Amino acid sequence: MGKKDDLRNELQQLVGALRNHVANEKDSCNPVSRLTMKREAIPRREEVGLSAVKAAAKAGAGKTTLTLAGVREELGECTRCPLHRSRRNLVFGEGSAGAKLVFVGEAPGEEEDNQGRPFVGRAGQLLTKIIDAMGLKREDVYICNILKCRPPGNRNPKEDEIATCEPFLMKQIEAINPEIICALGTFAAKTLLRTESPISAIRGKFHDYHGRKLMPTYHPAYLLRNPDAKKLVWDDVQKIMKIL
Numbered sequence: 584m585g586k587k588d589d590l591r592n593e594l595q596q597l598v599g600a601l602r603n604h605v606a607n608e609k610d611s612c613n614p615v616s617r618l619t620m621k622r623e624a625i626p627r628r629e630e631v632g633l634s635a636v637k638a639a640a641k642a643g644a645g646k647t648t649l650t651l652a653g654v655r656e657e658l659g660e661c662t663r664c665p666l667h668r669s670r671r672n673l674v675f676g677e678g679s680a681g682a683k684l685v686f687v688g689e690a691p692g693e694e695e696d697n698q699g700r701p702f703v704g705r706a707g708q709l710l711t712k713i714i715d716a717m718g719l720k721r722e723d724v725y726i727c728n729i730l731k732c733r734p735p736g737n738r739n740p741k742e743d744e745i746a747t748c749e750p751f752l753m754k755q756i757e758a759i760n761p762e763i764i765c766a767l768g769t770f771a772a773k774t775l776l777r778t779e780s781p782i783s784a785i786r787g788k789f790h791d792y793h794g795r796k797l798m799p800t801y802h803p804a805y806l807l808r809n810p811d812a813k814k815l816v817w818d819d820v821q822k823i824m825k826i827l
């Protein structure tokens with residue numbers, strides 16, 4: 584083989600190498616190739632696992648833009664119903680903003696009105712004992728009332744007061760997103776469930792409250808007057824504990 588043939592072979596190898604290089608460069612700049620790489624990097628639904636997809640969907644369900652702080656801010660120093668004139672303190676509610684269990688009573692009493700906190704009188708101390716017996720602390724749950732201001736002389740709330748105040752309770756519940764609501768006493772249970780049935784007929788069973796489980800039970804104040812009913816309340820809260 585002469586020098587000419589050597590030179591031709593060398594040139595052919597160089598041209599081949601150059602073509603391969605150009606082809607590789609084109610491929611790496613091709614948007615379709617890049618897209619393919621990205622798509623392959625995303626795990627497919629079946630690779631993630633259906634249970635994980637369901638868990639993610641469940642976690643997304645019930646999400647709300649409402650926050651307790653936002654609801655409190657919206658309520659402000661409320662004068663929307665006449666009860667604001669006689670109250671000492673507005674009793675918004677207290678506890679965990681992410682509570683799985685929310686206790687709802689009727690309205691603040693004298694001690695609650697004085698302190699601006701829910702369930703802090705004798706009945707409240709009994710509620711705290713019930714919560715302890717459930718293996719929880721007050722800080723683990725959320726405690727509030729249908730009305731946030733004390734009716735004078737602890738009279739029964741009026742319909743227009745409930746109609747004005749209940750939307751804020753509903754917003755609190757939406758913000759907290761609990762699994763279970765426990766309605767304490769006849770008034771709370773009847774008001775939330777829009778029923779005339781007595782508490783003795785509806786307690787001990789879960790009812791639907793805007794898509795959430797609601798368990799009515801006796802008010803702690805009733806238990807102070809009727810200690811024998813404590814066993815029934817214990818039965819009711821055990822049903823709640825089974826779900827939590």
Ligand code: SF4
Nearest residue numbers: 661664667731732748
């Ligand atoms: S009871 Fe409710 S609606 Fe009436 S003044 Fe108090 S916070 Fe406002």
